[in-house]
Amino acid sequence: MALDAVDPLLSRATELVQTNGGTILAASETGLTASFGAPKPLEDHAAFACRTALALRQLAAAQAGPAISICIALDTGNVVVSDAPEPDRAEVRGGPVSVAHLISQAPRPDRVIATERTHSSAGGFVTMRELAPLVFSGAKSGQKLYEVVEINRGRSRWQLRTERQLSPLVGREMQLQMLNKAWHDACDGEGQTVMIVGDPGLGKSRITQEFVGAIPCGDAENLEAGALETNLRSGFVVIRKALKELFAVGDMEASPAALDKVLAAWSARGLDQRLLDPILAIMELPTQEALWMALTGPERSRRMQQAAVALLLSLAGVRPVVLLVEDLHWIDYESEAILARLAQTAGGGRILLILTCRPDYDRSAFAAARPVEIRLSGLSPIESRSLIDFLVGRDSALDGLRESLSEACRGNALFLEETVRNLAETGKLEGQPGRYRLTGKLDEIVVPSNIRSLIDARFERLDIDAKRVAEVASVFGGEIPLASLSRMVALPEARFDAALRSLKNADLLVEVQVFPDVLLRFKHGLIRNAISERIMATALVELHRTALAELKACYADRLEEHSERLARHAQEAQLWEEAATHLLISAQRAIKRSAYSSALEQLDLGIELLRANEVAGADEHEIDFQLAKGAALMAARGWGSRDILAAFQRAEELCQKTGDKERLFTALRGRAQYYMISGKPAAAQELASRWVSLMNGQGDPGLAIESEYMFWTNNFFLGEPAAPRPPAKRQSA
Ligand SMILES: Nc1ncnc2c1ncn2[C@@H]1O[C@H](COP(=O)(O)OP(=O)(O)OP(=O)(O)O)[C@@H](O)[C@H]1O
Ligand SMILES: [Mg+2]
Incomplete structure (x- = not known):
């Protein structure tokens, strides 16, 4: 080179x-x-x-x-x-x-x-x-x-999204009605501007496309354009796109051919010759009059803006015009000025101007035109559910997944669609859209990469304090006690308050309780996950440790109620023994509410944590997990399931290893119960005899009653109802 x-x-x-x-x-x-x-x-x-x-x-x-x-x-x-x-x-x-x-x-x-x-x-x-x-x-x-x-090239963000199959439209009836009313008013000569505002993925493009698509072809001049993220610097970009559509000029079309098209359309439509040069200039095509180039730059720009407005108004004199401009948050300055002017003058013409933007866009340029504002919020839980049903299917085995999706995506249609697609692409779901099956256990909903870039860009727009507060807040799953957050962030009060305000304004954090303590939460679980994934692994461990201590102090009088959350923090903080303790409590609570599958998941996780991390005293801890597992399995899988036998046998083995006689009784009792129910009363009887000899001399009335009961039922199944007393006792009598 x-x-x-x-x-x-x-x-x-x-x-x-x-x-x-x-x-x-x-x-x-x-x-x-x-x-x-x-x-x-x-x-x-x-x-x-x-x-x-x-x-x-x-x-x-x-x-x-x-x-x-x-x-x-x-x-x-x-x-x-x-x-x-x-x-x-x-x-x-x-x-x-x-x-x-x-x-x-x-x-x-x-x-x-x-x-x-x-x-x-x-x-x-x-x-x-x-x-x-x-x-x-x-x-x-x-x-x-x-x-x-x-x-x-030449495609709008919306066209790219629609390359994939569209979900059936759910909800949004009221917003469509508002658009309809504006359209009828515009047709009657009272031009309207409608501004649709909403977070990414809530469906701004979807409802505008549904609406515009439903207007019969000959009824209106439909023009569409959208801003792109890199458009900010270059002028007239968005208006140029709309004009290209008007004159059917392709995105990459060579200048001479494009000029011919414009000139032909100009005379066919009988448009005002005075507007021609400034419009050609906007379209970056050669102008016709030498005088044009003699004008100063600012004068040319002024005339171009005026001409664009005048051209659109003159089109509306022939038939109603619907001009849809998407993504105003990225619009260039000149196009914005043209649209603001059009919005102000449209009142007397048959123009419907539909604009879409995200909430952080400064809409002051349009304030004088007083547009009708449609603010989109997330889909309601019922609407979300029907979208989820369409995306994954209605199989009851997917209930848990449906719940996690609706929790993580909170009514955001794009998040739902992309998350389901990601689960299918990564093999977590198999089958066809709308008829999926889970291939295994689903731990956490992972943020799809295109949603991540959307969230990352939003996060990067925050100032450094707000970023810090958002990162620390993301460590808490669920509710975030404000006082704990403030202590952990350790910023001066005024800066913390300002950061919090900007996170609330950006709709990232919402207040869920104000009394007696302020509690916050992330609006979307996916945003929380994406932000917490940005934190470096080592810093994350430390933050979880502090969050765990904060939550324990905050909920000191009801730790059991929060055991599941505490377990998660302890696990992330790599405090394995503590994580196992909270998991056991949480599983026992789940068993009490008959939530057996959730209990079993937590018990298995607890055992895995104890063993994989070689926790000291793992044998003693595991006994409780296996005993609880045996009990949960009886209810979840039926009393004859062989998994029950495995759980009690493992507990028995660990009790013998650690010399734990008390829990050995429970393990033997569980195994005997299994034998008795699965038609092996003799084996049950033999176990019962073993524990009677174990308990000899202990004088525990509870154990004695349990033993009596076991012998009585076993004898009954063995056809010896007249022999209710434990054989061990009879022998010694
Ligand atoms: N009400 C709805 N019913 C069904 N699907 C919807 C609904 N709203 C949005 N969607 C789907 O969600 C996805 C995102 O919607 P859309 O592109 O309209 O979002 P947006 O608000 O325009 O986002 P952005 O700010 O990124 O442009 C699309 O695939 C769309 O079809
Ligand atoms: Mg959009």
């Missing part, structure tokens, strides 16, 4: 990375490392990285002079960002950086190679082709790699 060719290439490459929202981590004549989504948040970071990579390859190919071959590799995942004072100087480290370095050594020059994680994160935005396994030093066997082929 000639060095004089490298410098200009590097500076062009740097520019490309930056305009696509990325950050350069390192650049030299031998290579360039860039990161998307960290430290600067970028929702569709994988797609932007792919787009930049393809553009870089094109750049190298078009390089004049000696040919340059480049190798580009992409990986996606969690990284560590150092706290550099300037974002452009940040240091980003971690798995994806080294994996990408490694794969860039693969013998595939001039290809853009992406890992499975990048493939899944980029979703429908990018076309990729799976590659045959590549051999290179450090390659992992079975690692799937893809070639990035092209960016699926």
Whole structure:
């Protein structure tokens, strides 16, 4: 590679990375490392990285002079960002950086190679082709790699989402009625602006598309455009998209053909010639009058804005216009100004302007137009349930999963769809959508990668204090005592309050109780999981330790009630013995409420923790777990189940090993019960004799009654109802 060719290439490459929202981590004549989504948040970071990579390859190919071959590799995942004072100087480290370095050594020059994680994160935005396994030093066997082929251009986020099967629409009747009313008013000449506001995934695009799609074709001029995350810098982007749709100009169409189309449509529609040049300028097409170029920049911009508004109003003179503009939170300044002006003047025309945005978008530009605001909240529990039924099916074996999904996703349709898809893709569910089966036990709902990037971007927009509070809060599953949170975060009061306020405003945390103590919780379980997964493993252990101590102090008078939660914190804090103790209490409580399967899960987990971590005194602890397990199994599986025998035999073995006579009685009693019920009264009788000799001399009346009862029932099953007394006693009498 000639060095004089490298410098200009590097500076062009740097520019490309930056305009696509990325950050350069390192650049030299031998290579360039860039990161998307960290430290600067970028929702569709994988797609932007792919787009930049393809553009870089094109750049190298078009390089004049000696040919340059480049190798580009992409990986996606969690990284560590150092706290550099300037974002452009940040240091980003971690798995994806080294994996990408490694794969860039693969013998595939001039290809853009992406890992499975990048493939899944980029979703429908990018076309990729799976590659045959590549051999290179450090390659992992079975690692799937893809070639990035092209960016699926000219598509809105909504079109990409709808590539997958749409779930049937649930709820939203009232919102559709409001849109309908606005539409009728607009048709009657009272133009309307409707602003649909809601968190990502709540269905802003879905209801607007349902509504617009239901307007018969000839009844309105339908125009649609949407902003993208990287649009902020460049002017008129969104309006340009709407105009391209109006004149049926393709996204990649060459300038002469596009100009012909516009001019033909202009005269066919009889549009005002005075508007032509500014509209052509917005569309980045050659203008017709030389005078246009003589105008100053600000004057041209002013005229372009005026012309766009005038053109849309003139279209509305012919037939009603529905202009849908999505994702205002990413809109460019000029397009926003045009829409705000249109909203203000639309009142007298047949225009329905539908705008969608997320709650953090500053809507003040539209305040004067007083738009009708439709604020979307999550689906109601009943609506969520019907969506979940559609996604996974109604089989009662999935009850637990349905409950966990509705708890984790809290009425967010996108979270539900993506989580179910992720469970199917990772093999946790098998079968067909709407008719799934669980393949095993489901521990925790994992955050799908595309939802993670959405949450990460939202998290990155928070200031440093709010991030800290959110991270600490994410350690608590369920309710978060405010006082504990404040102690653990250890910020000055005013800063803590401000951070909390911004988390509430961002709708991440909600207050669930104000008296006697303030309790908070994360609005979405998935957001909580995603934030807590960002915390470094070592810090997480410490935070769980503190949270455990806080919760124990907070609920000192009702620890049993909170045993399940305490067990989870103790487990995360790696306090194995304590985790086992809480698990046992929680399982015993579950048995009392007849929740046997949950009890059995907790008992098995407790045994696993004791054994896997070689807890001191594990034998003594396990006896209680096996005895409780035997009792729960009797109710859950029926008295003759062989698992019961295994549990009591194991308890018996451990009692003998530790010399624990008292619990040995319970173990023997359990085993005898099993024999008696499963038609082996003689074996039961023999065990009963063993424990009678064990208890001789103990004089415990409880044990004596139990023994008497066992002998009596055994004798009855043996056909000797007249011999009610224990044989051991009879012999000694
Ligand atoms: N009421 C609903 N019934 C059924 N499915 C829904 C409903 N609302 C949303 N969905 C589905 O959830 C997914 C996300 O919805 P949508 O794209 O409309 O969200 P959004 O609010 O526009 O999010 P973003 O801010 O990311 O654009 C889509 O697949 C959509 O079909
Ligand atoms: Mg949307």
